Amino acid sequence: MTETTSTFDATAPSFDQYRALPPGVPEAIRTAIFRGVHQQMRVLDLGAGTGRIGKPFVAANDAYVGLDSSWAMLREFLASSPAACLLQSDGQQLPFADGAFDVVMLMQVLSGAQDWKALLLEVRRVLRPGGVVVEGHTTTPPAGVDAQLKRRLSEILREMGVAWHEPQKARRESLAWLEVSAGHRSQVRAASWIAERTPQEFLVRHRTGARFAALPAAVQEEALQKLSVWAEATFGPLDKPYSEEHAFELEIFEF
Template identity: 40%
Template sequence: MTRASLDKQPHEVAAMFDDVAPKYDLTNDVLSLGQTRLWRKAVVRAVDARPGERVLDLAAGTGTSSQPFAAAGAYVVPCDFSLGMLREGRKRQPHLPFTAGDATRLPFADGVFDAVTISFGLRNVQDTDAALAELLRVTKPGGRVVICEFSHPVLAPLRTVYTEYLMRALPPIATTVCSNPDAYVYLAESIRAWPDQPALAARLQKAGWSKVAWRNLTGGIVALHRGVRA
């Protein structure tokens, strides 16, 4: 699969991530020019996990994004639908309770998490609205959601340079660090096809989240959306 579309097939996306799992974190650091670490820190601050809280980290991959929540004293559940990512995560961080799950049919009871978060995974879900509703379902009243996702740069010059980088530079760079550069062609196209900041905020509100807001990171290359379950 090398074309992003609104009909993303879960088994194809999962197979793609299975293939890139061993070098996924390294590849992301290289392709983002080190920005992923800053974006992860912004997510950790926004989630603000506290000791004893339950946190769902959806699309957690190898668990790199989950570890800071555990370090804060929260009980974090890294969840992903790529078995390859989960296997790699269990090798690296066997203390975390990695769980296989589909974002549109989460294997958790209603209202069990104080906070739910997903970073750079929502755009790969076949039914975005179903995933946002599922996140709401498993969150306690008063609980919070934090979504970190690639978005639309707010300044036209940056938007032009960024688009050129995605489609021209990203695949050749990926070839040097990743065994499946076609996967990153798909990822680049999925970023271009993703809704902008206001559109994603509207979908969060439609799913039932309240107090929805967002802030841009790196000029809007990434956006951090937040919401609360009433």
């Protein structure tokens, strides 16, 4: 692996601390992907990151390759999973032959992809005919603490004149594109759990978000200060915990 820069480099050391999935959830995701499959599948985990979801595949000795443009994210993966087959590369120029994989996983990648169309064209190229693309993401209730704070933060940044991408728009558009070219689309809820959230945790965690952390420090401070005032007026004490149901959902496209 070579050291190049990515917006995820800064967030890599704290990614697992703030964004870990509950025990058993990564294993449930693997089980859901392989349900009904009896032969070994060649799996590409594009945007594998710190291995939050890839580690059970490595532990089970699957034909798994984790690829990411961030060397720092992969270094975290390798530190806890030395047997992992990992590659640093841009997903828009994959170093694989046509049809090299049976399954390509895109876990929490499309919403932040710089050019989702270029990425998906490469995904299609390395997928064998009849192969499967699995997109995965965490869902939270629209009225929950995390979702409300995320929406309000986007509004604040827009009011401040900050060019802020719309993650859900990119995800929606890319899934629609996949649906048009796929033969079949299905949705699977791989796991759900009750998460305890406080507004304070969101404020702390968001500082470490890859795109937010790339904004100028003064912009980050002003936005979080405004969000903190709004959160206190909306939720009361910032350390008050709220229970909400989170889930990990898969969109499965068969080609």
